[in-house]
Amino acid sequence: MCSVSVVTLTDEELRKKLAGLENLGDDSPVDPAIRERAIAAADGNPRLLEWLDRVVGDLNLDADGLIAAVAEEEDRFREQVMATHLLDAVPEAQPMLARLNVVDLPVPPETLAALHDHPERAAHVQRAVALGLLEEGKEPDTGAPRYYVSNVLRPLLQPLLTPDEERAACATAAASLFTLWVEDADPPATAAGEARWLEVHRLAVAAGDPAVARRLCHRLSWAWLQTSRFMEVARLAGRTLTLGPDADAFYALDWARRATGSPRAALDVCEQALDLYRTQSDRDGEAATLCGIGAVYDSWGERERALEYQQQALLILREVGDKAGEATTLNHIGGVYDSWGERERALEYYQQALAIRRRVGHKAGEADTLTSFGVTCLRMGEPERALEYFQQALLLFREVGDKFGEATALNNIGAAYSDLGEPERALESYGQALPIRRQLGDKAGQATSLGNMAAVNAKLGELERALEYFQQAVRIFRQVSDKAGEAITLNNIGMVYQGLGEPARALGYFQEALPILRKVGDNFGEATTLNNICGVCDSLGELARALEFYERALPIIRQVGDKVGEAVTLTNIGSVYQGLGQPARTLEFLEQALSARRQVGDKAGEAATLNNIGSVYQRLGEPARALEFLEQALPIIRQVGDNAGEAVTRYNMALAHHDRGELDLAAGELQHAVLLFGPIHHPQLAAATAQLTQVRRQRDERRAVDLPREQAQP
Numbered sequence: 001m002c003s004v005s006v007v008t009l010t011d012e013e014l015r016k017k018l019a020g021l022e023n024l025g026d027d028s029p030v031d032p033a034i035r036e037r038a039i040a041a042a043d044g045n046p047r048l049l050e051w052l053d054r055v056v057g058d059l060n061l062d063a064d065g066l067i068a069a070v071a072e073e074e075d076r077f078r079e080q081v082m083a084t085h086l087l088d089a090v091p092e093a094q095p096m097l098a099r100l101n102v103v104d105l106p107v108p109p110e111t112l113a114a115l116h117d118h119p120e121r122a123a124h125v126q127r128a129v130a131l132g133l134l135e136e137g138k139e140p141d142t143g144a145p146r147y148y149v150s151n152v153l154r155p156l157l158q159p160l161l162t163p164d165e166e167r168a169a170c171a172t173a174a175a176s177l178f179t180l181w182v183e184d185a186d187p188p189a190t191a192a193g194e195a196r197w198l199e200v201h202r203l204a205v206a207a208g209d210p211a212v213a214r215r216l217c218h219r220l221s222w223a224w225l226q227t228s229r230f231m232e233v234a235r236l237a238g239r240t241l242t243l244g245p246d247a248d249a250f251y252a253l254d255w256a257r258r259a260t261g262s263p264r265a266a267l268d269v270c271e272q273a274l275d276l277y278r279t280q281s282d283r284d285g286e287a288a289t290l291c292g293i294g295a296v297y298d299s300w301g302e303r304e305r306a307l308e309y310q311q312q313a314l315l316i317l318r319e320v321g322d323k324a325g326e327a328t329t330l331n332h333i334g335g336v337y338d339s340w341g342e343r344e345r346a347l348e349y350y351q352q353a354l355a356i357r358r359r360v361g362h363k364a365g366e367a368d369t370l371t372s373f374g375v376t377c378l379r380m381g382e383p384e385r386a387l388e389y390f391q392q393a394l395l396l397f398r399e400v401g402d403k404f405g406e407a408t409a410l411n412n413i414g415a416a417y418s419d420l421g422e423p424e425r426a427l428e429s430y431g432q433a434l435p436i437r438r439q440l441g442d443k444a445g446q447a448t449s450l451g452n453m454a455a456v457n458a459k460l461g462e463l464e465r466a467l468e469y470f471q472q473a474v475r476i477f478r479q480v481s482d483k484a485g486e487a488i489t490l491n492n493i494g495m496v497y498q499g500l501g502e503p504a505r506a507l508g509y510f511q512e513a514l515p516i517l518r519k520v521g522d523n524f525g526e527a528t529t530l531n532n533i534c535g536v537c538d539s540l541g542e543l544a545r546a547l548e549f550y551e552r553a554l555p556i557i558r559q560v561g562d563k564v565g566e567a568v569t570l571t572n573i574g575s576v577y578q579g580l581g582q583p584a585r586t587l588e589f590l591e592q593a594l595s596a597r598r599q600v601g602d603k604a605g606e607a608a609t610l611n612n613i614g615s616v617y618q619r620l621g622e623p624a625r626a627l628e629f630l631e632q633a634l635p636i637i638r639q640v641g642d643n644a645g646e647a648v649t650r651y652n653m654a655l656a657h658h659d660r661g662e663l664d665l666a667a668g669e670l671q672h673a674v675l676l677f678g679p680i681h682h683p684q685l686a687a688a689t690a691q692l693t694q695v696r697r698q699r700d701e702r703r704a705v706d707l708p709r710e711q712a713q714p
Contacts, residue, residue: 014044023057024049030056051086051132086131087156093124097133097149098160099169102206103177105199106137106146111176115169171207174200178212187223194220201236210243221252226404228444228480230256245276251285254292267296283320287313291332300521303340303561310336324365327356331369338376339524341563341600346376367396367405374412381604381640383419390416404445407436411449414456423456430456444485447476451489458496466496484525487516491529503536510536524565527556531569538576547576567596567605571612578616586616604645607636611649614656623656630656647676651688654695663699670695 023030024039038052087094096116100107113121125147128134135148149157161169181196188194197220204212217240221233237253240246250273257265270293277285294309310333317325334349350372357365374389390412397405414429430453437445454469470493477485494509510533517525530553537546550573557565570593577585590613597606610633617626630653637645654669670692677685 010044017046017049021049021053024053054130054132055086084156086133087153090124090127090131090133092120093128093133094157094160096121096124097128097153098157099165099172100134100147101149101154101157102161102166102169103173103199103203105196106135106148107173107177108139108144108146108180110180111173112147114172114176167207170203171209174203174207174209174212177203178216182216182219187219198236201239205239205243208243210240210246213240213243214246214249217246217252218248221249221256225252225255227441228482229441231481245272248285250276251289251292254289267293270296283316284322284325287316287320287322287325287329290316291329294332294336298336298339300523303336306336307333323356323360324362327353327360327362327365327369330356331372334372334376338372338379340561343376343380343601347373350376363396364400364402364405367393367400367402367409370396371405371408371412374416378412378416378419381419381602383416387413387416387420403436403440404442407433407440407442407445407449410436411445411452414452418452418456418459423460426456427453443476443480444482447473447480447482447485447489450476451485451492454496455492458492458499463496463500467493470496483516483520484522487513487520487522487525487529490516491525491532494532498532498536498539503540507533507536523556523559524562527553527562527565527569530556531565531572534572534576538572538579543576543579547573547580550576563596563600564602564605567593567600567602567609570596571609574612583616583620587613590616603636604640604642607633607640607642607645607649610636611645611652614652618652618656618659621659623659626656627653627660643676644680644682647673647680647682647688648684650676651684651691654691658695663695663702667692667695667699 018025018039022028024035028035034056038056039049087097096112096118099115100112103111107115112125116124118124125134129136133150133153135150137146137148138144139146177196177200182200185193188197197216201213201216201220204210204216217236221236224230224233224236233252234256237249237256240249241253250269254267254269254273257269270289274286274289274293277283277289290309290313294306294313297303297309298306310329314326314329314333317329330349330353334346334353337343337349338346350369354366354369354373357363357369370389370393374386374393377383377386377389390409394406394409394413397403397409410429410433414426414433417423417426417429430449434446434449434453437449450469450473454466454473457463457469458466470489474486474489474493477483477489490509490513494506494513497503497506497509510529514526514529514533517529530549534546534549534553537543537549550569554566554569554573557569570589574586574589574593577583577589590609594606594609594613597609610629614626614629614633617623617629630649633649634646634653637649650669650673654666654673657663657666657669670688673688674685674692676682677688
């Protein structure tokens with residue numbers, strides 16, 4: 001048996017308590033002997049004092065007998081004995097108290113009336129309140145009366161109802177409280193309001209009332225999903241589904257499970273929802289669920305299957321004339337193409353979505369699509385263009401009062417400034433997004449903002465501060481069970497430790513992230529983490545181990561269709577082979593990387609790869625072949641405006657010309673390199689300057705030798 005904690009007043013607290021009681025206080029007209037016995041029997045228990053105060057003042061009760069019965073029991077049973085005697089004294093009020101007992105919160109008079117439809121209800125209420133069996137209070141905001149059965153009475157009242165009577169009481173209470181607390185109200189913004197809605201849901205489930213339970217689940221889960229309360233949504237939807245299949249509950253559960261890193265379970269839920277929507281001929285619900293299934297497959301990197309489901313949804317939405325849904329789905333399809341690396345195709349779908357949203361005047365949707373445009377432009381290496389889209393989206397989100405969207409736009413503006421090389425402005429934007437997300441209770445959004453602030457600080461070399469932000473972010477992701485966010489942040493922490501020169505700690509975080517990413521089906525994240533592990537192994541000189549991890553990452557990256565990631569991995573494999581002294585294998589992988597860069601239109605990456613190939617040929621003693629690739633790289637680098645890259649390329653070209661004995665050309669390229677290195681304080685400036693001096697001297701010496709020979713010719 002569990003022990004019961006009994007609150008006992010101190011002597012000073014007891015004195016103050018008695019002073020406020022009508023019948024047990026010093027000025028009471030009650031017989032002093034009875035009064036003292038009652039006080040002694042209560043033994044400092046405040047609830048017993050209140051009950052005994054009522055008992056000694058009620059001429060219809062055997063006060064002397066009650067006091068004796070209470071005094072004979074142990075402290076922990078005294079309240080129960082008192083409650084039993086009081087209940088026995090009012091048999092007419094017992095059915096009312098038993099039915100009210102099914103509710104765990106104070107209820108308004110209307111619900112009490114629904115539960116106890118009796119002509120003597122007022123008298124029963126008055127008597128129960130007078131004896132302390134029914135607690136009467138007031139609503140803090142309105143002052144309206146409310147009633148509540150004491151916790152001490154619960155075990156005594158439960159046996160008074162049969163299971164059928166208890167279910168009926170739950171149904172009555174759920175229906176009444178739904179009308180009073182839920183039906184015409186917005187989703188609650190306070191803990192007290194949420195407690196009321198959850199109590200109505202609990203009563204509906206206990207009563208077997210699916211209609212009330214499902215309506216509450218739909219409204220409350222939608223509000224919670226916006227604030228990253230995924231585990232609570234999963235519990236709410238799960239309880240609702242105990243009453244039978246429900247498409248909306250399936251949909252909410254699917255979203256929650258995907259967000260918390262359980263995509264396989266989410267897919268099962270989606271498929272159940274899809275069958276149910278089709279059975280009900282709910283075309284809108286069917287389309288939304290098809291989009292959800294597509295999102296799961298997209299997260300797994302299965303782009304073709306993702307597109308298959310999104311296209312099915314699009315056909316249905318066009319068939320039923322749902323323009324808003326059509327635009328949303330076009331946006332989703334664009335997102336799949338974007339993650340596939342087909343940026344131009346993505347932009348085409350976004351443009352279709354934008355046109356529809358502007359035509360129907362859906363400003364919030366227009367802002368969403370502008371955001372998608374910006375994200376894709378950012379991935380295309382066009383931060384200025386991305387910034388324009390994000391700023392347009394911000395204005396629209398503010399116009400429609402969408403605080404979630406406003407925070408997202410500010411976050412994205414920060415990302416654009418970061419890519420533009422303006423870290424201070426990036427931090428300013430992230431700093432504006434964070435308090436909005438805190439105000440909204442958007443936990444996952446807070447963690448994302450903190451992670452972004454950490455990334456900027458890492459770029460600024462503020463690695464300790466970056467770690468502080470990342471650690472805050474990972475705690476929040478764990479709090480909301482966002483496994484994907486947790487793994488990405490662990491990966492980022494590993495990269496910071498790598499930058500701090502602590503490869504062993506970095507490796508620990510990468511290895512902690514890896515199984516989580518596999519569990520949630522994030523193939524892209526898994527491949528990225530494998531690449532990071534390779535980088536650590538490479539820095540530790542463990543080239544064979546690095547090669548092993550790169551070769552594990554490559555097929556995963558190819559599976560998800562990430563051409564940019566494929567090119568990076570191929571380049572890294574080439575670098576490892578170079579370290580192993582295998583130039584032929586190095587060239588093999590660099591040429592594959594070059595092909596991948598060209599497929600996705602990655603000009604900067606293409607130029608860097610051409611440069612790398614040229615460097616390999618240079619080390620092989622083939623300066624002519626080296627120049628062939630370096631000369632292809634140069635115009636591309638100038639086109640993308642990469643001054644540092646142009647300087648490095650010209651420096652490499654100078655070395656090749658030097659090896660061919662073309663000293664004038666070598667000096668010319670070195671002079672260009674020095675001029676470009678200078679303003680950006682490039683670490684190769686000193687080497688290039690020294691090389692230029694040496695080449696000029698060699699050129700002048702050659703001219704001094706060649707000049708007399710030329711003059712001696714007839």
